[in-house]
Amino acid sequence: MQSSLIGKIEKAKRYAQETERITFYEFSASIRGDNDSHVTGYKDSKWNCTCDFFSHWGLCSHTMTMEKVLGGMLPMKALTTKFENGD
Numbered sequence: 628m629q630s631s632l633i634g635k636i637e638k639a640k641r642y643a644q645e646t647e648r649i650t651f652y653e654f655s656a657s658i659r660g661d662n663d664s665h666v667t668g669y670k671d672s673k674w675n676c677t678c679d680f681f682s683h684w685g686l687c688s689h690t691m692t693m694e695k696v697l698g699g700m701l702p703m704k705a706l707t708t709k710f711e712n713g714d
Contacts, residue, residue, distance in 0.1 A: 646698070646699060646700055649700045650700060650702055651669065651701055651705075652702065653669060654669055654670075655667070655670075656693065658689045658692060660688070663678075665687075665689050667687075667692075667693055669705055672702075672705070674686065674690045674705070686707050690707070691708050694706055694708055695708075
């Protein structure tokens with residue numbers, strides 16, 4: 628393996644451990660809930676989800692899950708919930 632590729636692999640490992648380097652601005656994911664799966668996403672500084680609760684409240688367990696999973700990798704304006712004590 629070329630030394631330049633080895634260097635890139637090592638850098639990728641370091642970046643992956645330093646998640647504060649990463650900021651998501653747009654994404655979508657399917658979350659399998661207890662009753663059904665829903666597509667949750669973030670685009671144009673707005674959350675969206677296909678569940679009924681989101682259509683009434685503008686947030687839901689699915690969007691809050693993504694906030695918690697992605698943590699510091701989201702822009703500050705994407706955070707709608709403050710998780711404390713590791714919860």
